[in-house]
Amino acid sequence: MRRQTTRLGVPITIVGVVAALVLGFIVVVLSYTPVDAGTVALVKRFGGLTGEVFEPGLHWRTPFVDQVEVIRTVVQSYETSDSPETSGADYRDYPVNAQTIDGQQIIIKYTVLFRIPPDHAVNIVQNVGVPREVTENIVKAHSRNLTRLSAQSHTAEDLYSGEGIFAYEDNVRDELAKVFERYGIFLDDFLVRKIEFDEEYINAIEQQQIAQEAIETARYQADAAEYEKQSQIRLAEAGAEGIKLQAAAEAERMRLLADAEAYSIEARGAALKEHPELVQWEFVRNLEGIQWGILPGDGITPLMPLPSFENQEESPVSVIPETPGEGE
CATH class of the missing domain: 3.30.479.30 (Band 7 domain)
Known part of the structure; x- marks a missing residue:
């Protein structure tokens, strides 16, 4: 038999095989659908959605029949x-x-x-x-x-x-x-x-804020003045209380001293009452340092020098006899 050829001299069988291979390649390419990350592919058949959803990856679909609608699922x-x-x-x-x-x-x-x-x-x-x-x-x-x-x-x-x-x-x-x-x-x-x-409202708000800040500043200053006033009052009260306590302490000290003096006098009085000779001893003790004294008595000169008791042994007291006729 004689083989049929094309006008270019290529056998029809070879052309058919090549066409079949090309068609098969196209079918394979159209059958696989890659889906990118962040998207899904909705399968459509004859214009309507089948309800099938392709997640990211490689998927198979019927070529020439099914199409896909890619939908972004990212934000x-x-x-x-x-x-x-x-x-x-x-x-x-x-x-x-x-x-x-x-x-x-x-x-x-x-x-x-x-x-x-x-x-x-x-x-x-x-x-x-x-x-x-x-x-x-x-x-x-x-x-x-x-x-x-x-x-x-x-x-x-x-x-x-x-x-x-x-x-x-x-x-x-x-x-x-x-x-x-x-x-x-x-x-x-x-x-x-x-x-x-609008600009007018912004200006009004700014003026209101300035006024409010002025009010707050005045209120703060008033509070500060009141605080200072109360502080001065508390300091004055504390000073007065201190003076009062100091006066009370001084009065108590004077009372204690007076009590001590009274007790001392009372004790000395009791001692003198019990020992009268102590009066003479006190008299002699108080003569220490006195150089002259008046001694009343008959035949004795009233004014006489008194030696120091420290030198009593070395310089005995001498009595100047009264000149006859002076006492008359």
Whole structure:
């Protein structure tokens, strides 16, 4: 038999084999689907999801029949800022204009961090859509709405202070987590980056803070003056008490001395009463150091020198006899 050939002279059998090999290679390539880390692949057949989810790795699927929809499962960010084009967030938008409960206009800049859990990916895609639609229809819509509504339950002063911002942030986070949970989306965090006020309000707040600081300073100075006053009063009272105690101690000392003197006199009186000769002994003892004395008596000169008792043995007392006729 004569072999059939192509126009190029190549046998048809060889062409068929090559075509079969190429087709087989294409089938093999299309049958294996690699899934990167941080993503899952949802299997679609004839446009509908089969419910099968490919985790990261290499998977087999029916070629030409099954397709896959790759869904990111890592943390994604939606951010509002004045310059969205310069932001590094996954999804960017402009800030939210809101109003406080006391009518103050504010501008809120925030960031939402969220994830699509792998076990909820099929349900989310079927009911909401792919991640970009999830961001637009759920994350953006509800976060912007809740930031406005929550601001209306806070005063401008609350949102101007650090503690008030934390309370506002917690409130929005809690409400947003409830909304996300209904759709199977996981909220990682809601972060208020900045709340802006108009210039007039900022100036008013600064003036109020200055006035408050002046009041606190005056109150502190008044307290310090009162403390100093009380301190001086306590010092004066302590001084007066000290003087009082000192006077009492001196009076007690004088009383004790008087008691001692009285006791001494009483004791001496008792001794003299019991021993009368002590009077003469006291008289003689008190003559020590006296050089002259008056001795009354007949025939004796009243004025006479008295020798020292220390030299009594060497210089005996001499009595000058009275001149006749002088006593007449």
